[in-house]
Amino acid sequence: MIVILKENYDKEQLNSLEKWLKSMNLSMQISNGFHQTVLGLVGDTSGIDEDLIKALDIVEDVKRVQEPYKKANRKFHPKDTVVDVDGVKIGGGKFNIIAGPCSVESRQQLCLIAESVKKSGATLLRGGAFKPRTSPYSFQGMRADGIELLLEAKKLTGLPIVTEIMDLSQLPLFDDVDIIQVGARNMQNFELLKALGKTDKPILLKRGLSSTIDELLMSAEYIMSGGNSKVILCERGIRTFETATRNTLDLSCIPVLKERSHLPIIIDPSHSTGVARYVKPMALAAAAAGADGLIIEVHNDPPHALCDGVQSLTPDEFDDLVKRVRAIEPYAIKYGRES
C-alpha cells in the first residue's frame, strides 16, 4: 500500500501513524520527492482498511499495490482450483455445461428437460426453486417442493444439481443440493457468505450487476476465509447504459479473473443477454475465450415458461449449442496451470 502525504504534513502525526502500523506488523518506507512525500507500507496489508488511512489529516491519497484478497489470489495459489461435484470436476481445463429450466415448474417439466439436456451433453442440472423476482406479484418459485423435484431429477439422470439460495434461513433445505448458487443480488449478502463459508458445499457465486471483478473476488474471499474453498465464479452480465441486451456480458472478465485468481469461471449467457437468440453466439464466445463452462437456460416450451421464457433455448437449440461448443473447445484459450 502506498500512502501519499499532504504537502505540509505534521511530523508528529506521521510518528503516530508509524506506531500504529508497527502494531499491525507493518513497516513503513519514506520516499521524499520534490512535490510529495510518499510512504510504502511493507508487510501484509490485506487487513488494512484503505479508508481509515485516507481519513488521516496528513494523508492526500492511498493507493493499493497488493490485492486485498489472499485465498482467492493466484499469486499465492498459482495452481488452478478444481471443484469436485459428486465426481464432476469443474476447473483445471475441464469444460462443463450446466443446463436446465429457469424455474422448476412441475415434475414432468423438470424430468423432461433434465433427460433432454443430459442426452445433449450437459454435465450438471440447474433449476430455480427459490426465485428472486423484481415484482412481489410475479411467480416466486416452488421453493422447498422445487428442491424435492430437483433431487428426483438427479436420481433419474445422475446429473448433480445446482440451485439458488435466497436467504440464510433456507440453508437446511440445501443439504442434498450439489452446488449452492448465490445470485447476483446476494453477492454482497455478507451474512449469507459467512454462513456458506462454514459449509463444505461447492458455491456458484454470481457477480453482482454493479460489482467490479475485484469485489467478486472479495466476496469469494468471504466464503473462503470461513474455510470453504470450493468457490466457482460466474459472470452473468453487468449493468450499463446499453438496453439492447438485458445486461452487458463482460467476457473480458475471463482473462482478468484467470490472471488474478485460481478459481473456475462459468459464464451465463442466458441471464446476461435476456434473449434466446443471442445465447448461442455468446456461449461460443465464452468457450473460445477460455471459460471453464456455461450455465444455460433450457425449456421444453419457452412460450409457456412461468419465468424468463424469453431467454430459454429449446432442447433442439441447446443440442446444437453443445455440439458447436464441443467443436470449438480444442481451439479455445487455455490458462490452467497444473493442479
Next chain:
Amino acid sequence: MIVILKENYDKEQLNSLEKWLKSMNLSMQISNGFHQTVLGLVGDTSGIDEDLIKALDIVEDVKRVQEPYKKANRKFHPKDTVVDVDGVKIGGGKFNIIAGPCSVESRQQLCLIAESVKKSGATLLRGGAFKPRTSPYSFQGMRADGIELLLEAKKLTGLPIVTEIMDLSQLPLFDDVDIIQVGARNMQNFELLKALGKTDKPILLKRGLSSTIDELLMSAEYIMSGGNSKVILCERGIRTFETATRNTLDLSCIPVLKERSHLPIIIDPSHSTGVARYVKPMALAAAAAGADGLIIEVHNDPPHALCDGVQSLTPDEFDDLVKRVRAIEPYAIKYGRES
C-alpha cells in the same frame, strides 16, 4: 401494456393469448397499422410478467404503459405519506436530519456524538451495529451490543434511532429500534423485504448501487404489499464510471420520486460522495431540491473512526451544515400534497 406483434403472426396463437388474458381479467384491443399490429391490454396489468408475453412466438416487443407498482404509486395515493417515528414525522413537508457515527464503537463515543448532534438540531440518531464490509478482514460492527448502546443513547437524548439490518435472522434484535434500515446491497433481498412487510416498523430503504428508480419503488412495493406502508426511501449514490466521488449522487431522483410516489425521500450525501468536504454542498443541494431529509455521518474524531472516517463530519462541521440547511429550507422546492 402494449404488445407489438411480429409481421406474420399466427392467428391461432393470438386467440390463445386472448383467452389467457381473459383468464387474468384483462381484455385486449387490436390496432392494425401498415407495418405492425399492436395490442393494448386493458385492465390491471401489474400482476403480468412482461417477459412471459415477450417470450411468445408471435410477439416482437412489449411496452409497459402502467407502472408495475401500485401501493407505492402516487397515481393511486395522491397524498404524501407521513411516517410517524415515535413522534417525529417524516414526509409531508417536514425536513428531518438523521445524524450519527458510521459505526457504533463504544458507549462513550456514541453518547458524545448523540448529544452533540441533538444540540445541533438532528432529529434522529443513526449508528451502524451490523456493518456490511467489502472485506472479511475489516471491522464487522459491534452487532447486538451496538444495538444496546443505541438504545442507551436514545434514552439519554430522546432521539429515535435508525440502524441497519443485514439478515433476516437478526430481526428479533430490532424490536426496540425505531427505524430499520435496509442497506443498498440488500435492496433486492426479497426474503428480507417480505419479512419486513409483515412488521409494523418504519423502514429506511436505500437504493441499490445499480438499481433504477423504478426498481427502488418495486422493492418498496414488496414491503408494502405485505401490509407495512411505513417506507422511507433513501438515495445514496449510484455506480457510474466517475471515480472522483465514491458513487454518483443522483439528486434528480428527488423530483422523479416525488412525481411517481407518495413516499418520503431522504438523501445520504456521506456514503454517496465518500469525502467529508463534499458532504455539505450535496446536503444543501438535496435540501434545495426538496428532499424530505438527510442522513449524515458525524464523528467526534474522524481520523480514528473504525469505519468510513474519511466521509464523516466533525460535530462543528455538522453544526454549520444544519444551520445552512435550515436557512435554505424556506426556499426549497415543495412537492407535498396535503396528507
Next chain:
Amino acid sequence: MIVILKENYDKEQLNSLEKWLKSMNLSMQISNGFHQTVLGLVGDTSGIDEDLIKALDIVEDVKRVQEPYKKANRKFHPKDTVVDVDGVKIGGGKFNIIAGPCSVESRQQLCLIAESVKKSGATLLRGGAFKPRTSPYSFQGMRADGIELLLEAKKLTGLPIVTEIMDLSQLPLFDDVDIIQVGARNMQNFELLKALGKTDKPILLKRGLSSTIDELLMSAEYIMSGGNSKVILCERGIRTFETATRNTLDLSCIPVLKERSHLPIIIDPSHSTGVARYVKPMALAAAAAGADGLIIEVHNDPPHALCDGVQSLTPDEFDDLVKRVRAIEPYAIKYGRES
C-alpha cells in the same frame, strides 16, 4: 410510433395533432383503454422527432415501434452489405484481420510491421497518422507524413490501408486512403459524418464509449443518407464502472447488430481491453460469436511504442492469434444472408 395520452386530454389538441400528422403523411389510430388512450401512428415515422410529440400538453409518453434508421436497417435491406476495399471484401461471410501499429512512427517501423502482419495473414494494414490523445502534452501523431508512409507501406505489401480522420479539414489528405476510420470520440461528429456521406470511401465507424447500439446505427445512417453506403461498424468497448480493463468490450453487440443491420461488424480487442495479454482471448471470442473481422494493434517493440504499447501484440503473438482465429472460424456463428 405509439403515443400514450394523459388521462384528461383536450380533444381540440388531439385534433391539431391529427392534422399535423396528416401533413407529415402519417395517419393515426386511436385505442381507448380503461386507464389510458393510446394512439398508433401509421406510416414512415423515421422523420418524426419523438421529443416534439412528448412535449405536447396532452401526451404522457411516446414509444417507438419502428427503428429510426432506414438505410442501415436489416428489415429493409435483408442481404448483407459487402464492402469492396481495393479487392478485399468485408462482410458477407468473409473474415478479415486488420493489423498494424497504433501510431505510424517511422518508415522503418511501419514497413517492418506491415510485412510481418501480412506474412501472418492480415488482410489490411492499420496505422494512426492523426492521433486523438487525452493530453495536449502527449505525442499527436505524424499527421500528413504518417499518411505518406502508410501509402508507401501499401505499395510495399499490397495491403489496403485504414487510418483515422480527426477533422473535416483533413479530408483532402485521405484521397488515397482505402478506409477512413472515424474514431469513437467522433462517432457523433455529425458535420464530419455528413461530409463522409458525400464521398465514396469505405468508412470504418467506431462506436462511441457511451453510445448505444442504436446510436451507432443512427451515425451510420448519417453517412448512408448522404449517399455513401460503404459503412463498416466497429465495436471497441464501452465505458462502464469496471476498471480492470480500459473499457468493457460489448461482444453481445454482434448478434444484436447482425439482427438489426446488414452492415459488417469488426471488433477491436486492443483498445477495448487496453492490455496486450487480454487481446487474444477477446479476439477468439469475437471470431466465435460471428464478427466479420478484427482490428488489432501490433508493434515490433511494444515497450518503445510512442503510443499504446501496453496493448500492442508482438509480431509473434499476432502470428499465433491469426492461426487460432483461422482454426476457430469454421465453427463460428454465421448470420449472413446471401448478398
Next chain:
Amino acid sequence: MIVILKENYDKEQLNSLEKWLKSMNLSMQISNGFHQTVLGLVGDTSGIDEDLIKALDIVEDVKRVQEPYKKANRKFHPKDTVVDVDGVKIGGGKFNIIAGPCSVESRQQLCLIAESVKKSGATLLRGGAFKPRTSPYSFQGMRADGIELLLEAKKLTGLPIVTEIMDLSQLPLFDDVDIIQVGARNMQNFELLKALGKTDKPILLKRGLSSTIDELLMSAEYIMSGGNSKVILCERGIRTFETATRNTLDLSCIPVLKERSHLPIIIDPSHSTGVARYVKPMALAAAAAGADGLIIEVHNDPPHALCDGVQSLTPDEFDDLVKRVRAIEPYAIKYGRES
C-alpha cells in the same frame, strides 16, 4: 508518478528507464519493500504518458500522484478565474443565468424569448444555430442565419450571446459571438479544442456524456495550453443506467471541480434531465451547491418548439425559477478565493 516493478525485474532495463527519465528531466527514487519495488518519479510528470511506462516489461503498474493538467489546476493557480464576457463576469462569486431557446427558429421567436428572459433576470442569451441531432432526418438548425438572428437579439437586449460550434470550419462565423459553446459530443474533438485555444474567445466547454471530471479538465487544458485561458466548464449530465431522466446530472462535480480547478462551473439542468418539470429543483440544487451559474432552455411555446420542447420552461416558469435561485444564493456554498 509511482511505478511498481514486477517481482523479478531486469536490472539492465531499470537502468535504461532511469536514463530515459533523466532525458525527460525527471529523477527516480527507489523504495524496496518485501513484496514489491516501487519507484517514485520526481519532477514535472505531466508530459509523461502513463501507458508508455506501463508497457515496459519490468513494470507491473503505474499510479499517478500529480494531476496531468497544469494550467487548469487549482494547485498552481489558487485564485478563481473570472471570465469577462463583454462586461458580464463569470466566476469568482458572481452567479449568472444563461437562458434562451434550444434552437433559434425565427427572428420573432428569438426576440420574444430574449426580451422575456432579460426581464426575468438572465444575464446572457443562449440559442442553437448549429444543432447536433442524433438523426439525420431531424431539424439541423438555422446555421449561419441563426447566428445573425442571435446578433440582432443581442443588439435588442444587450445580452451577450452563447452559441454552439459544431465544426472547425464554422469558426469564421463566430467572430461576433461572445461565448463559443463546445457541446458534449465535441468535448474530445481535439483539433477543434486546439483551434479554439488560439482564439481569445470565452469557451463554454460541456462535459461529455461519458467523460470523467479529469477528462473534462484535460480538454480545458487543451484549450488553455494554446494560450486561451477563458474556459468555462459546464456539467450537463452523464450517461448511466438510469432512464427516468435523459442523463444523470452529476452535481457532486461542483465541489470536486472547485477543489481541482480555478475555472468557473455552469450547470445545465435542461439537457441533463430532459424534462421541464425537473429543471427547477435541479437548478436550485446547483445554486445551493455553489455553481457559478446555470444555462436554461426557455421557449415561448414549448409544445411547438422545433427541438427539445419537452425540456423547455415557459417564460413564466423561468421567471419563477430566477426568483427562487436569487433567494437561495446568499445561503449557497462559496468556494472562491479572491481573484
